[in-house]
Amino acid sequence: MPLNRRYIKELSDMFVDDLTRSDYYRQLDAPQRHDLDDRLRSEAEQGYFPLVPGAENQDLARLAFALADELNIRLPETLVDILRQIDGFVANGVTMYGVDGDLRDDQFDAVPGLVAENSYHWASYPETIEKYLFIGDADLWHFAIELGTGNPVVLHKGTLTEAHRFASLEELVDDMLHQALGYFDDTPEYLEADSTDYSAGFHFSRS
Amino acid sequence: MNRDLEPNPPGPSMVKAVDEMIRNLEQISADPAIIGKCPGLPGVVLDKILATCVERDGPEYAKVARDYESLRADYLKALVMHPVGRALAALAVGSSGVELMERGRPPATVAEVRSRRAGQTRSRRQSFNCHHIVPKSVRPHTDTVSINHPTNFVVAKTTRRGLDQSENPHHLWHSLFLHPQTHNAPAEPHPVYVIRPLFPFYPPITQGFRSVEELRSKLAQLGAPTLPEVWENRILEFSKATQHKAYSVPKEFHEITRLFGDLYKNLNKDPELNRQLRASLAEKASRLAADFLPAGAYLNGKQLPANHTIKTIVPIIASQQKLETVVKPSATTRKRQSRKLVTTQPQPQLNPQKV
Numbered sequence: 001m002p003l004n005r006r007y008i009k010e011l012s013d014m015f016v017d018d019l020t021r022s023d024y025y026r027q028l029d030a031p032q033r034h035d036l037d038d039r040l041r042s043e044a045e046q047g048y049f050p051l052v053p054g055a056e057n058q059d060l061a062r063l064a065f066a067l068a069d070e071l072n073i074r075l076p077e078t079l080v081d082i083l084r085q086i087d088g089f090v091a092n093g094v095t096m097y098g099v100d101g102d103l104r105d106d107q108f109d110a111v112p113g114l115v116a117e118n119s120y121h122w123a124s125y126p127e128t129i130e131k132y133l134f135i136g137d138a139d140l141w142h143f144a145i146e147l148g149t150g151n152p153v154v155l156h157k158g159t160l161t162e163a164h165r166f167a168s169l170e171e172l173v174d175d176m177l178h179q180a181l182g183y184f185d186d187t188p189e190y191l192e193a194d195s196t197d198y199s200a201g202f203h204f205s206r207s
Numbered sequence: 208m209n210r211d212l213e214p215n216p217p218g219p220s221m222v223k224a225v226d227e228m229i230r231n232l233e234q235i236s237a238d239p240a241i242i243g244k245c246p247g248l249p250g251v252v253l254d255k256i257l258a259t260c261v262e263r264d265g266p267e268y269a270k271v272a273r274d275y276e277s278l279r280a281d282y283l284k285a286l287v288m289h290p291v292g293r294a295l296a297a298l299a300v301g302s303s304g305v306e307l308m309e310r311g312r313p314p315a316t317v318a319e320v321r322s323r324r325a326g327q328t329r330s331r332r333q334s335f336n337c338h339h340i341v342p343k344s345v346r347p348h349t350d351t352v353s354i355n356h357p358t359n360f361v362v363a364k365t366t367r368r369g370l371d372q373s374e375n376p377h378h379l380w381h382s383l384f385l386h387p388q389t390h391n392a393p394a395e396p397h398p399v400y401v402i403r404p405l406f407p408f409y410p411p412i413t414q415g416f417r418s419v420e421e422l423r424s425k426l427a428q429l430g431a432p433t434l435p436e437v438w439e440n441r442i443l444e445f446s447k448a449t450q451h452k453a454y455s456v457p458k459e460f461h462e463i464t465r466l467f468g469d470l471y472k473n474l475n476k477d478p479e480l481n482r483q484l485r486a487s488l489a490e491k492a493s494r495l496a497a498d499f500l501p502a503g504a505y506l507n508g509k510q511l512p513a514n515h516t517i518k519t520i521v522p523i524i525a526s527q528q529k530l531e532t533v534v535k536p537s538a539t540t541r542k543r544q545s546r547k548l549v550t551t552q553p554q555p556q557l558n559p560q561k562v
Contacts, residue, residue: 015330018317019320021306023317024317024318024320036320039322039328040328048327050327050328051330056326070468070471071475072476101369102369105323109331109368112368119471120378120464122471123488124381124382124463125382129481139337140343158339158342
């Protein structure tokens with residue numbers, strides 16, 4: 001099941017907007033700025049979401065190997081599908097982990113990496129070792145996959161107790177995107193179609 | 208659609224509450240030397256509160272979490288509207304961070320953008336999260352703490368680069384102090400020691416300042432208001448404590464991760480050794496926390512004995528100030544509607560706005 005493309009588009013728009021307001025962008029010289037603008041425009045024309053890239057196959061293969069080798073866990077297929085669409089993000093206090101920078105050819109650590117973050121969480125919270133694959137966090141929550149069942153879950157950040165269980169990983173990541181975009185109050189798109197159908201989970205950020 | 212361009216100002220109760228937060232921080236200590244008392248953890252104190260754990264499945268916890276989400280944007284806007292908050296924001300998160308906060312978003316600064324020849328452009332952002340000083344998972348037994356009041360918030364840097372967590376004090380507070388004290392905690396009221404930064408942003412600076420002139424010149428360059436003397440002194444003390452460099456979480460706090468990396472890779476296929484590793488990590492984390500906490504504190508459900516001695520001294524306070532203000536989610540935040548975002552293509556800004 002694909003992620004909500006409207007959310008990804010909005011995140012991309014937000015990132016491009018942030019970039020153009022950033023000190024980094026302002027300090028580029030004119031040719032560099034034009035080059036960057038052209039690249040982002042071209043990516044949008046090709047149907048990509050600028051600054052919200054998906055992971056490439058080679059990087060995903062390296063991630064799967066590193067997770068098996070270093071953490072003894074298999075990269076879930078559902079997460080592979082998600083990472084192909086969105087290779088992590090950091091926005092509005094919400095972080096989704098992606099392929100670790102040191103697994104990529106260019107070593108660019110654009111977002112916190114799944115291997116590094118899980119090593120850190122497992123070391124800091126030993127009761128989570130081999131129990132959860134952490135895929136992101138926010139001010140209040142850890143987002144994870146329960147390894148025994150494959151269930152996507154949300155854990156309270158302060159206590160690591162379970163706050164909510166999603167029916168699918170796509171729903172969980174859509175909810176992370178929802179929070180990242182600052183939609184804490186409105187009815188999400190996938191509930192708009194049938195506002196009484198909550199059987200596939202409910203919108204956690206509205207809970 | 209996007210929420211960034213919301214012009215709604217913060218509600219009056221939030222504006223007053225942020226002012227109270229700034230005043231309370233000033234009153235914690237008149238002596239700026241408190242900032243450098245613990246060079247590894249400069250600019251923070253341990254605040255002792257009496258608390259019980261909140262029933263996580265109950266309505267109280269859900270309400271606290273929901274209220275926080277609806278308050279946060281107002282809080283960030285009010286913080287950069289306050290003259291002291293705005294100057295401190297400029298120093299901590301830069302002008303683009305201030306702009307994001309004006310739009311109700313936590314600061315995040317673009318650090319680098321890179322493209323591969325065949326591949327999409329990526330950006331690396333330095334991020335900040337809004338941290339609850341007293342976690343939502345505990346119920347304070349005092350009227351000096353309100354979980355979703357600005358006096359209980361700090362905007363903390365949460366940048367992570369691989370295993371390097373040196374720019375992530377936020378995670379350190381959770382893993383070293385909060386988690387061990389709330390994990391397996393007793394049901395009855397017990398002391399909890401929370402990290403209370405003496406600044407609304409942590410770390411408060413991104414560069415060193417050796418003199419007040421240097422600091423004032425930086426604020427002028429940023430177009431930010433000047434700071435009252437009490438805040439100037441605190442910033443200078445913080446800079447001194449970090450040897451006039453950007454703050455890094457000390458390496459000794461990364462030891463748990465190193466221990467994990469060294470052992471786990473070899474042990475992870477043996478369940479019994481794995482169990483031992485887990486136990487040794489939990490013990491190690493508790494020992495690290497115990498170096499900072501006094502007798503009577505609870506770690507992983509066990510109380511530190513009366514003869515326990517602190518190895519690393521972080522000043523300990525017990526907040527006495529009763530809160531004067533109450534914050535409520537503003538009507539505009541609760542009822543806001545979706546709007547289309549117009550900007551999609553980069554437009555060079557020839558005259559960048561000052562903060």
